[in-house]
Amino acid sequence: MIDELCIIGHPSRLGGADTELDHQIYCWQAMGVEVHICPSGPLDDNQKAMQMEKRGCIYHEANDWASLEGMHCISFCNGQFLKHVESIKRYARTTTFVNCMSWNFDKEVEGQSKGFLDFHLYQTQHSFDKVSRKLKGHGTYRPLYFIPYFHAEDFPYIDDRLQDKFRFGRISRDDGDKFHSRQLWIYETMTSPLVKQGLILGWGPSVEKKFDRLPESYISVLPPGAISQRAFYAQCEAIIMSTDTFENLPRVGFEAMASGSILIVDNRGGWKLEVEDGVTGWLCNDEREFVYKASRCAFEQEERNRMRLAALKKLQKEWGLQPAMDSWARIFGQWKNFAC
Structure with missing residues (x-):
């Protein structure tokens, strides 16, 4: 297990990936993980209204990559994370990208080829089959699977x-x-x-x-x-x-x-x-x-x-809490072993 992680970006109640991120925070906190949030830009009204600090999340200043020193950093389909991943990698203990799509971001392929992305997370085999093609063969590719938690x-x-x-x-x-x-x-x-x-x-x-x-x-x-x-x-x-x-x-x-x-x-x-x-x-x-x-x-x-x-x-x-916690525990174990 790990003690803390930092999200690059921000959860939301609008949009698939941001909504999914919101739900995973419930799961991580139920596992005893301290959740930090480093926004990749100004927060919109929807994001501000979520008041994540009241749910126990710890905010960093937007794009304050130096504050990520020694942290496991994860991002859900956030383009700004990919844009700045070289800078993030200088400070982060590990970097993980969750691609929720069935296609690749150009910066995702670039980040993998240059060794800035330590792990790639997927929810489904069919998504992996589509997205992994352009990532294999570019450095060490570490795909992992997780069962997403849905906060019903x-x-x-x-x-x-x-x-x-x-x-x-x-x-x-x-x-x-x-x-x-x-x-x-x-x-x-x-x-x-x-x-x-x-x-x-x-x-x-x-x-x-x-x-x-x-x-x-x-x-x-x-x-x-x-x-x-x-x-x-x-x-x-x-x-x-x-x-x-x-x-x-x-x-x-x-x-x-x-x-x-x-x-x-x-x-x-x-x-x-x-x-x-x-x-x-x-x-x-x-x-x-x-x-x-x-x-x-x-x-x-x-x-x-x-x-x-x-x-x-x-x-x-x-997609309840227990299967999701079990899958995240396996991922956290991979992060911890990789960073040792």
Whole structure:
């Protein structure tokens, strides 16, 4: 075990990697690790509002690399960490980069080739398979795997939703690639015994440019962050989302599973780890399968209820505190041995 570590960057409640970092802090502190934060730039209002010092985190001045002397430093998909990793490496005991994507940052490859990155962390085999190709053969490459902790307390389970309509939605940032080109067609084609009511959280100029139109009137669109994630899931019986991207291990999936919203998602990437088709949600190979399974979800209330409970149990078993602590303990052991 280690006594302390320092985050380069800052957690957030917006964005996958920053949200994931927020949850890992709960896990590290539960293990007795003192968590330091060295921001890589000015904090925005969302980051300030988190008041991490009240959770026991110790702040360093932004970009004060000298203050990292002798510390294990970790960063989750932070470009500024990669930009300054040579300077950070002068002081840090170890440097670790967590790539939550399915592609490489140019500076990530450069940092590895120059020996500035000691460890690379991955959540999934499919992410490693994609990201490791450009890193192997550049110095000593030390990939490690961890089981991410999901802090389900932030997303209370809801089992008393209104049943007068079939309410569905999707959530992401304003990125056209996060939306499959047939996403609106799926919503408009699927059927329901009740009136359909949709909610898209994350609609903005990029998404509207992709579709060149607004959805039908029964689907409301809101910009990113217009309502809380908790409020979003409370309104959605089902999360029906198809993307043009390859998802690593989507936090949206964990949030939906904790909240009791049924997942109807792509049969690829991290969705396949989160969803057992027909048991904890539905996986779809194409837009027509989306229409069929979304329609089935709308009609079969008892099946929905079985699925949402099965999904919650899967989340607690596979991404709860104990499995995450066990995996981080192995990583901390590697850090400690490397630095001896």
